[in-house]
Amino acid sequence: MGSDVVLPDGGHVDGQTRAAVVSLLVEDGPLTATEIADRLGISAAGVRRHIDALTAAGDVETSSSGFGQRGRGRPAKWFQLTPTGRGKLRHAYDDLAGAAMRTIREIAGEEAVAAFARERVERIVADVEPVGETGSVSTTVNEIADALTSAGYSANTREVGTGMQICQHHCPVAHVASEFPELCEAETAVFTELLGTHVQRLATIANGDCACTTHVPIHAPPDAQPASVPQKKSSRKASR
Structure with missing residues (x-):
């Protein structure tokens, strides 16, 4: 841990x-x-x-x-x-990481902080296949969770209604992320790109929640046919 x-x-x-x-x-x-x-x-x-x-x-x-x-x-x-x-x-290294992030911001500005945050997330999920290649949102969601777990985030997934949620039960950079929300924002942006659908961050450890929870909607395939609705029989009697 x-x-x-x-x-x-x-x-x-x-x-x-x-x-x-x-x-x-x-x-x-x-x-x-x-x-x-x-x-x-x-x-x-x-x-x-x-x-x-x-x-x-x-x-x-x-x-x-x-x-x-x-x-x-x-x-x-x-x-x-x-x-x-x-x-x-x-x-470990929270103080050092925070000091390094503050230095980046002072020397190169907010854009450099955002770029660093994005590069960090991209390294974590570098081996995750995007939905366009796997053909399955759920497969990519589970691959993201596995990559996060390997990086120390203790992540798993669960199905909720018509979607899935990625739950990160631990955050090794939570104290730094509370000062630099760019770290959380970069995760959301990269997840969105990998999954090809807008994801919603419901909670974060950096904000005091007990887990970081990201909701991923899973839409029905475009060729899915709507369920047929049985027709009601006419209540009128046939005229003689």
């Missing part, structure tokens, strides 16, 4: 377990206590104890964006990191 986790006070074993919980929430959150328990190989009760401690410290909260209910019974409770919890992830 490339980050150190600052945790509430606790024993050595508790600290390791809470670090593991935080890592899972960074990479794949929101998650339920049962999912975390299954992945860590410990009891759900034990996970809830650590979740309670992290919640008390302000690092974890119940997800307001819930992903529904699995199976029967009570709806599952999903947990995610709070902005405070993410703020305790110390990202």
Whole structure:
């Protein structure tokens, strides 16, 4: 993950377990206590104890964006990191990167910052095939997510209604992006070009959200035929 986790006070074993919980929430959150328990190989009760401690410290909260209910019974409770919890992830070279970006802006102006941001994103997705070559929006969306994950963004995709969403659960440059929104804007622009359709950024970690979420509309193919509408039978009786 490339980050150190600052945790509430606790024993050595508790600290390791809470670090593991935080890592899972960074990479794949929101998650339920049962999912975390299954992945860590410990009891759900034990996970809830650590979740309670992290919640008390302000690092974890119940997800307001819930992903529904699995199976029967009570709806599952999903947990995610709070902005405070993410703020305790110390990202290497943040200060250096911020200083470098400020120098670029002072020497060469805003256009140079935007050009740098775009070049950075293009390097990340250099091996992603655009929709025109793959012929499938969903294929390109998944390739973008894989490229982002390789770059440290812990990204995945999900289908939502008539579209898909790219969810980046971690941002290695979040603190810098809060000062330089050009980094996020460049991502949106490059994603749009690769996908051949306008994408919408719904949330960003740089703005204090718990994940960067990009919505990608998927339109029906142009040769798709509309569903036929059955004709109503006339209620009038035939005249004799």
